[in-house]
Amino acid sequence: MIANPITWPNGARCAVAITFDMDSDSILYSDHSGRASTMIGTASWLRYDRVAVPRILKLYQKHDIKQTFFVPGWTAERYESIVREIVSEGHEVALHGYYHEKPNTLNPEIEKYWFDKSVDAITRVTGKHPVGFRAPSYRFSKHSLANLLGADLLYDSSLMSDDLPYLLSDKESGRTLIELPTDWSRDDWPQYTNNSELGYGMPIKSPKQAMEVFLAEFDAAWAYGGLWVSVWHPYVSGRLARLMAIDEMIQYMKSKGGVWFATLEEIAKYTQQQIEHGRYMPYQDTLPFHA
Numbered sequence: 001m002i003a004n005p006i007t008w009p010n011g012a013r014c015a016v017a018i019t020f021d022m023d024s025d026s027i028l029y030s031d032h033s034g035r036a037s038t039m040i041g042t043a044s045w046l047r048y049d050r051v052a053v054p055r056i057l058k059l060y061q062k063h064d065i066k067q068t069f070f071v072p073g074w075t076a077e078r079y080e081s082i083v084r085e086i087v088s089e090g091h092e093v094a095l096h097g098y099y100h101e102k103p104n105t106l107n108p109e110i111e112k113y114w115f116d117k118s119v120d121a122i123t124r125v126t127g128k129h130p131v132g133f134r135a136p137s138y139r140f141s142k143h144s145l146a147n148l149l150g151a152d153l154l155y156d157s158s159l160m161s162d163d164l165p166y167l168l169s170d171k172e173s174g175r176t177l178i179e180l181p182t183d184w185s186r187d188d189w190p191q192y193t194n195n196s197e198l199g200y201g202m203p204i205k206s207p208k209q210a211m212e213v214f215l216a217e218f219d220a221a222w223a224y225g226g227l228w229v230s231v232w233h234p235y236v237s238g239r240l241a242r243l244m245a246i247d248e249m250i251q252y253m254k255s256k257g258g259v260w261f262a263t264l265e266e267i268a269k270y271t272q273q274q275i276e277h278g279r280y281m282p283y284q285d286t287l288p289f290h291a
Contacts, residue, residue, distance in 0.1 A: 052238020
């Protein structure tokens, strides 16, 4: 099923990253700046991160795993104590825009301005230059790769062209970075998100129904040696019943055995080493497409 497999560390059958996008109410100031201050109900929903993130950290402590959080720069600046708690627990904090702005809706100069501002914010709050990026709403633009390379990032996790790590190559410079792909089937947004003020009306699934989708994808990755990167949001899946289901999901993954739980930084660095030593030859996409 996978024609070009990678060998995971210590004989693991698959790699798993349970990533959280900690947007909080940055979304309102990106997409609804003119009325953000009046969207009190929606803001309260998004600000549940203050409850959810510490709860998620305790879950990771329970299972002794380190994972990756993608945080907009604006969010990091307003919720510094939460972000610093993430860092103090040994987890990775990666880039997710500044206001959760969508890169492919911006002109190149504005996109770079907000990208640079997000790098500065995350570096200041965490004390470490970030190495990874996920475009808000997966809205990677034809200029995004050049920005990532210019900031010496190691990886991106916005795109969906493979089951394994692959390379993104910038046509103009010829430089590459590692893509750690995910897919909408591993995102909690389609399963749970219903907010009339933001225009989302998905039928809310029970955690059991949602987990059928996530675990089907995991079982396939485990069977064939894939990379399983899931995308969750604290204010969505940090709710009690849903986080209970994630706890049970992790227990199930552990019971299967042969699962490498890792941050995306760890997975990217391992992939880079495998490439450098000639043990893995990944697929390569050149951006922009068809240019």
